[in-house]
Amino acid sequence: MAAVDLIGSYNYALVALSVLIAMFASYAALDLAGRVTAAGGWTRAVWLLGGAGAMGTGIWSMHYIGMLAFVLPIPVAYHWPTVLLSLLAAILASVVALGVVSRQKMSVFRALAGSVLMGTGIASMHYIGMAAMRLPAICQFNSFLVALSVVFAVLISLAALWITFHFRDEKTGIGREKLAGAVVMGAAIPVMHYTGMAAASFTRSDMPADLSHAVSISILGTTGIAAVTFVVLGLASLTSSVDRRFAAQTLELQEEKLQRSEAYLAEAQKLTHTGSWAWRVAGGDALHLSEEWYRIYGFDPENAPPAFEELLRRTHPEDRAKWRGAIDRAIDRKSDYEVEFRILLPGATTKYIHTVGHPVLNASGDLVQFVGSSTDITERKRAEEALREQASLLNLTHDSIFVRDMHFVITYWNHAAEELYGWMAEEAVGKVSHQLLRTVFPVPMDEILEELLRTGRWEGELGRTKADGTRVIVASRWSLQRDWRHQPVAILETNNDVTERKRAAETLRQAQADLAYIARVTTMGELTASLAHEVNQPIAAAVTNANTCLRWLTRDQPDVEEARAAAMRIVKDGTRAGEIISRIRLLFKKGTSERELVDVNEVIQEMIVLLRSEAMRYSISIRTELAADLPQVMGDRVQLQQVMMNLTVNSIDAMKDVDGTRELAIRSQRAENKQVLVSVSDTGVGLPRQPVEQIFSAFFTTKPHGTGMGLRISRSIIESHCGRLWAADNSPRGASFSFTLPTKAEADE
Numbered sequence: 001m002a003a004v005d006l007i008g009s010y011n012y013a014l015v016a017l018s019v020l021i022a023m024f025a026s027y028a029a030l031d032l033a034g035r036v037t038a039a040g041g042w043t044r045a046v047w048l049l050g051g052a053g054a055m056g057t058g059i060w061s062m063h064y065i066g067m068l069a070f071v072l073p074i075p076v077a078y079h080w081p082t083v084l085l086s087l088l089a090a091i092l093a094s095v096v097a098l099g100v101v102s103r104q105k106m107s108v109f110r111a112l113a114g115s116v117l118m119g120t121g122i123a124s125m126h127y128i129g130m131a132a133m134r135l136p137a138i139c140q141f142n143s144f145l146v147a148l149s150v151v152f153a154v155l156i157s158l159a160a161l162w163i164t165f166h167f168r169d170e171k172t173g174i175g176r177e178k179l180a181g182a183v184v185m186g187a188a189i190p191v192m193h194y195t196g197m198a199a200a201s202f203t204r205s206d207m208p209a210d211l212s213h214a215v216s217i218s219i220l221g222t223t224g225i226a227a228v229t230f231v232v233l234g235l236a237s238l239t240s241s242v243d244r245r246f247a248a249q250t251l252e253l254q255e256e257k258l259q260r261s262e263a264y265l266a267e268a269q270k271l272t273h274t275g276s277w278a279w280r281v282a283g284g285d286a287l288h289l290s291e292e293w294y295r296i297y298g299f300d301p302e303n304a305p306p307a308f309e310e311l312l313r314r315t316h317p318e319d320r321a322k323w324r325g326a327i328d329r330a331i332d333r334k335s336d337y338e339v340e341f342r343i344l345l346p347g348a349t350t351k352y353i354h355t356v357g358h359p360v361l362n363a364s365g366d367l368v369q370f371v372g373s374s375t376d377i378t379e380r381k382r383a384e385e386a387l388r389e390q391a392s393l394l395n396l397t398h399d400s401i402f403v404r405d406m407h408f409v410i411t412y413w414n415h416a417a418e419e420l421y422g423w424m425a426e427e428a429v430g431k432v433s434h435q436l437l438r439t440v441f442p443v444p445m446d447e448i449l450e451e452l453l454r455t456g457r458w459e460g461e462l463g464r465t466k467a468d469g470t471r472v473i474v475a476s477r478w479s480l481q482r483d484w485r486h487q488p489v490a491i492l493e494t495n496n497d498v499t500e501r502k503r504a505a506e507t508l509r510q511a512q513a514d515l516a517y518i519a520r521v522t523t524m525g526e527l528t529a530s531l532a533h534e535v536n537q538p539i540a541a542a543v544t545n546a547n548t549c550l551r552w553l554t555r556d557q558p559d560v561e562e563a564r565a566a567a568m569r570i571v572k573d574g575t576r577a578g579e580i581i582s583r584i585r586l587l588f589k590k591g592t593s594e595r596e597l598v599d600v601n602e603v604i605q606e607m608i609v610l611l612r613s614e615a616m617r618y619s620i621s622i623r624t625e626l627a628a629d630l631p632q633v634m635g636d637r638v639q640l641q642q643v644m645m646n647l648t649v650n651s652i653d654a655m656k657d658v659d660g661t662r663e664l665a666i667r668s669q670r671a672e673n674k675q676v677l678v679s680v681s682d683t684g685v686g687l688p689r690q691p692v693e694q695i696f697s698a699f700f701t702t703k704p705h706g707t708g709m710g711l712r713i714s715r716s717i718i719e720s721h722c723g724r725l726w727a728a729d730n731s732p733r734g735a736s737f738s739f740t741l742p743t744k745a746e747a748d749e
Contacts, residue, residue: 006072006137006202014069014222018062019190021229023183025058028233028240048095054236056091059122061229063090063129066193068222072202074135077214082132086125093121097161106161114161119154119192126196134214137202145199153192266291273376278360280369281331284308287369296353296376298345316342316350327357334359334367340377352381383481383489384411400474400495406488408433420474420497422467433493438465448478453488456480461498472499546570597632598640600676600741604666607644611652615664618656625667631743633676639717640741643725646710647680647737654684654735674743675723681736692727714739 028051063086096117106114126149133139217225269275275293279286286305294301297314306314315323319341330337337357342350357372384403400420403412410433413425421428421437428436434445440463441448452458458478465471474495481490549566552559608622615622633640648664655662663683671677688695696715711725718725718739725739 006074006204008070008072008202011069011071014065015194017226018066018069018193021058021065021226021233022062022190024230024233025055025062026183028054028058028236050239051236052091052094052097054232055094055097056087057232058229059094060087060090060125060129061225062190063126063193064217064225065222066190066197067129067133068217070197072135072137074137074204075216077134077209077211077216079132079134079214081213082128086128086132089121089125089128093118093125096121097157111158111161115154115158118157118161119150122153122157122192123150123196126193130196130200134209134211135202136205136207136209138205140201140203142199142201145195149192149195149199152195156191270295275374276372277374278369278371279308281367288371293374296351296374297343298349314343314345316344318342323355330357330359330370331367334361350378351376352378379483379485380489383483400497401492402428402433403490403492404433405490408491410436411490417495420466420472420495421464439463452478452480452491462495472497473502474498595634595636598635598637599630599632600640600668600678601626601630603637603640603644604668604678607641607648608666611645611648614649615652618652618662620652620655620662620664623663623665625665625669627669630668630670630676631674633721633741633743635721635741636717640721643714643717643739644678644680646714650710650737651680651682651684651735654682654686658684671740675740676743677738677740679736679738681730681734683730683734686733687727687729687735695727696725 064083096114127146130139269290269292273292273296275296276288276290277286277293278288285307289301289305291301297306297311299306312320312324323339323341326337326339329335336359338355340352340354342352344350354375354377355372357370359367360369360371362368384405400417401412401414402410402417404410410428410431413423413428417428418424423436433439434441442460442462448458448460456479460476462474462476463471464474475498477494479492479494480488481492483489546566549563549570552563552566604624604626608624612622648666651664655664661683665679665681667677667679667681669677696711715725718741721741723739723741725737727735727737730736
């Protein structure tokens, strides 16, 4: 069936309505531009975004009513997520427009850049809106008209920006200039829109339209869009007018806000028991004392501010020198000061005060006053004292206990801590704990504090340095202490020295590694004859090929090609011998465990090469079934070779003296839970009658000269790799040993 072009028509009432909306949106934009220009700070941002929202809504509404004005002889629906995207494009274009015209100056470059961005945004809104159409037809565009519509949008945007910038004065009111600007800006959108609509042509299609997330717009819907648009634009204009009317009341509102802020500050100071103050250096008279400060110090705010000498008399006699000294040093150095001291109130009440002061300098750099805060920390001090009393009860234990505040400053240090770390209490108190002890944490400090604040406890091992430089490892337990307001005030830390235990564990690990090495070397020693045969084969072949090469070269007419072929065979045989020797050396190598990605099939094949002669010696055939797609495992190559060697040698030993078929089968395959499964099966004498698990016990053996450690070591190696090793009967006779290893993917998880 031939394609049929669809002929559309326009509903001129809706066309006129779309142009009217565009002009109304433009007038609202001109009105809002004055408010954006006059505003500052976050208020400007609010006006800018609000104005852009109103203006963008108007542009978007014009566009959709203009599209609804275009009538096709087929049903048309609109994909509403794409419609919302076109609305966002219109709002972004409006942000650019208002941002440019609200600047104090508009350079040629800024005007051109703004017009390009605004025009591009309007064009994007239009063509994104066209993309939202869902209809049984194919839409094609005329490239020339598309480009022309974009050019129109940019040029008319430039004119609109220029007019808006020069007639944005909020005092112009409803005048000819503002109306002219609204007409020009309003014309930019319809001209571009209807040029863009003219660029589109529609051809009927037999393919049904995708109506998912699509809606059809009725006459009622069109009326609703227009009504909402007029309401939004009207509210924007009304808001601008109201803002002008109440601009004169801004100062009064700010004063009210200031009073509320002062009330909030006073309430916050009351909750935190912190009073603010300011005092003049010359004369020592107070310039400001907050209500909470009066409450803390017990003075009557109705009376005159207390003189400096009155404050000195209210300070505890034992702390007066410390308080006065901190202030005098701050005056001399023109620096901040921080001091804790006690005050005595009428009635012999004692309070602990934490004061922080900051110097204020004039333009000449002279110190004129101090401002700061005084916090009542009496409750915190009482909590710390109670904590010290609790800790002192534990002085008779062998546990190292100390208390520190939330800044990690040590406030208590018991006798056991002195013995463990070598610092006396008077040396440790007042120091930052992790700096004094040069603590090495197992995880970042932020994670430890997060858990401590969440659960109230933390446990872990820490590395620390004693006074004599010796490193120790301690098992540390932290307990968070809170005050009556449930605020964290201190941390009680209990430590036990586990250095020797860690050393013993390391010694045991090394002993196990040495034992595995000895077992590996012993097995290799038992296979000396077979290994020598494996090495001798490629060497003998190399000698034969070397003689052949000489014969080809010493003929009356040397045959170079045959000699070259013989030489290549020599290289191949030498390489083979070298590989066998390298594998043997690797098994004899003694070193620390190194984990890497290992191909299990390669390990199996390497062991078959080394043990093939031993198997042939007893007429044992070796059959392999190795999965081609076997994933790699993360492990120690030498240790896995040792496991394969132990299991293979055990199978060979089990078949030495049996009659009938002697077959060794080695299989590898994928297993469940992202694991690799390897099995070694034989047709030997089978498992002993004892419980199967007993063969994995240390020193259990069925061989006349066995050590009983091979299977024990093999299981330890597999378990250290997070795997499992087990044994079962093989059918019809013999035994089967299997083990699993996690693949790299499971190890990463």
